[in-house]
Amino acid sequence: MGEVQKGLFSVIEKLKGTTEQELRIVLLGLDNAGKTTLLKQLASEDVNTITPTQGFNIKSVTCHGMKLNVWDIGGQRKIRPFWKKYLENTDLLIYVIDSADKKRFEETGLELSELIDEENLKGVPVLIFANKQDLATASPASEIAEGLNLHTYRDRExxxxxxSAVSGEGVQDGMNWISNNIVNKKK
Amino acid sequence: MADDSEWVLESIAGYLGSPEWMIPVTDFMENKCSVFDDEDENKLTYTEIHQQYKELVEKLLENYMQEVGINEQQFLEACSSPFAKSKTLQTVFQPVLATDDFQIFRSLMVQKNMELQLQALRVIKERNGALPECLTDGADMMSELEQQEMRILQEVLKRSKEEYDEEVARRLQFEEEIGCTSSGSSADKNGFDSEASASAQSTSSIDNMSSKKTEKQDQLRSAENGEPSSAKTNTVSSDKRSLGKDSGERKTLPAVTAPVKGSEPPATLKEKSGRQTVESYLAEAQREAGISRPFNELSATEQEQLQERARYLRQQRDKLQALKKEQRPKQPPAEEPTAAPAPAPTPTTQEISVEEKKKLQKRKHLAEKLKEEVIKK
Structure with missing residues (x-):
């Protein structure tokens, strides 16, 4: 069955007949981290009418000639068990953190380390957005990196x-990293 | 080899149009599409359903390939041939592509859901008679919003009709009050008939009277439909005109309760007719409850009970009014003396019709405005 499945998927790829390359990106993080705001910012949509995500959102963004299919899945505790259903064939994980929510740094660190251990995300590059830098109480990115022990990650980029997903500041820098490190390597 | 792939491709395309493929896939979509709306956000269940769909399609294709004896290599080559890139084939392959592309899958399911909704609409139409023009014209283009507006419009019309009926009943009650003498007649169980005969100073027996009346009622019942100036017919026809509905649509409007009931008056309902004042109701209620003290000397609960009873009696009376109203135009000229002590009935009726006409005019305008808005969209 596994063999056949693989075969069928490659067939379907051909059927699509698209020469354009596609990347599957999963956008995760705790509730209220700003995932949907970031997604809408990436798609240049209005970010003022966002409500907590109960399911998931998908947007396709073109970045340096590549089609990025970004999946933003709700971050509420009751939805988190569903995350792993969305990890298959993922090319990149974007993890969003509310930099001003110090009380939940530990919680968000635990969720991230669980994701890193997922079989489907083995070796998949991670981009972490230290979001909400527009808030005065936000911790700097370096501090968060330390708290998350990012320097111990050796199996992936x-x-x-x-x-700030609301203002858009820093978002483009993150996308540039994606295009330099993933898009160009895939091509 | 090229011939080979062409054959394989045609065979696959043929399979995708065959019942072996169409039935299970369509069944699946029809069963699962109801949760798919066109909201921006996706529900978690979509993913689950998509997974089930993938499994179904994979099983179907696998079986097919085994049956026909195509191996994957052939399948692959066929699909990468230039023929596979044609527009028609792309459409045929859409349900296959949907296995790998959630967005395609989602749009197929949303579309299926809308199709089923439109089908339901058609069924409703067949059951309740034709829908108004604005619903039938290009029904496939109807958005959910427009459908909703149509429902609102019908509700508005229904309400205004009910209001109108109430108003008519109230008027008749008022008229009746004027027509009656002020003394209480709660004990008068023979109500209508004896009263009528008394005021008419008729020498004929009560029995004789009622049989005459029944005859007239029968006659008038048959004549009723043809009477264009009656308030009832006016309402219906104005609704009809303003909406451009055909006769079938009238069925969906609530039945005109008072006149319909009145056309078949049960003998028992005739029993209680008479005075309308609250006092008389209370008196009647009091009497029925066997309480002899004056109303304001009673305990709060007793008063409440009495008031409730009075309310009930009033409701019963209102029903009777509606009934009577129906009977009135049927009264033979010989009975006209009944109304003699009261103001002449003819001017009253005219007054009503003038005011009603104004009202109907207003209602018609409203309906037209609503209709315009619905159609413009």
């Missing part, structure tokens, strides 16, 4: 990027 990673990057932490300070940003």
């Amino acid at each position: 990673w990057q932490i990027q300070a940003c």
Whole structure:
């Protein structure tokens, strides 16, 4: 069955007949981290009418000639068990952290380390957005990186990027990292 | 080799149009599509359903390839041939592509859901008679919003009709009050008939009277439909005009309760007719409860009970009013003396019709405005 499945998927790939390359990106993080705001910012949509995500959102963004399919899945505790259903065939994980929510740094660190251990995300590059830098109480990205022990990640590429999804500041820098490190390597 | 792949491709395309493929896939979509709306956000269940769909399609294709004796290599080559890139084939392959592309899958399911909704609409139409023009014209283009507006419009019309019926009943009650003498007649169980005969100073027996009346009622019942100036017919026809509905649509409007009931008056309902004042109701309620003290000397609960009873009696009376109203135009000229002590009935009726006309005019305008808005969208 596994063999056949693989075969069928490659067939379907051909059927699509698209010469354009596609990347599957999964956008995760705790509730209220700003995932949907970031997604809408990436798609240049209005970020003022966002409500807590109960399911998931998908947007396709073109970045340096590559189509990025970004999946933003709700971060509420009751939805987190569903995350792993969305990890298959993922090319990149974007993990969003509310830099001003110090009380939940430990919780968010635990969730991230669980994801890193997922079989489907083995070796998958991680981009961490230290979001909400527009808030006065936000911790700097370097501090968060330390708290998350990012320097111990040896099996994959990673990057932490300070940003404000609301204003869009820093978001493009993160996307540039993606295009330099993943898009160009895939081509 | 090229011929080979062409054959394989045609065979696959043929399979995707065959019942072996169409039935299970369509069944699946029809069963699962109801949760798919066109909201921006996706529900978690979509993923689950998509997974089930993948499994179904894979099983179907696998079986097919085994049956026909195509191996994957052939399948692959066929699909990468230039023929596979044609527009028609791309459409045929859409349900296959949907296994790998959630967005395609989602749009197929949303589309299926909308199709089923439209089908349901058609069924409703067949059951309740034709829908108004604005619903039938290009029904496939109807958005959910428009459908909703149509429902609102129908509700508005229904309400206004109910209000109108209430108003008519109230008017008749008022008229009746004027027509009656002020003394209480709660004990008068023979109500309508004896009263009528008394005021008419008729020498004929009560029995004789009622049989005459029944005859007239029968006659008038048959004549009723043809009477264009009656308030009832006016309402219906104005609704009809303003909406452009055909006769079938009238069925969906609530039945005109008072006149319909009145056309078949049960003999028992005739029993209680008479005075309308609250006092008389209370008196009647009091009497029925066997309480002899004056109302304001009673305990709060007793008062409440009495008031409730009075309310009930009033409701019963209102029903009777509606019934009577129906009977009134049927009264033979010989009975006209009944109304003699009261103001002449003819001017009253005219007054009503003038005011009603105004009202109907207003209602018509409203309906037209609503209709316009619905159609413009």
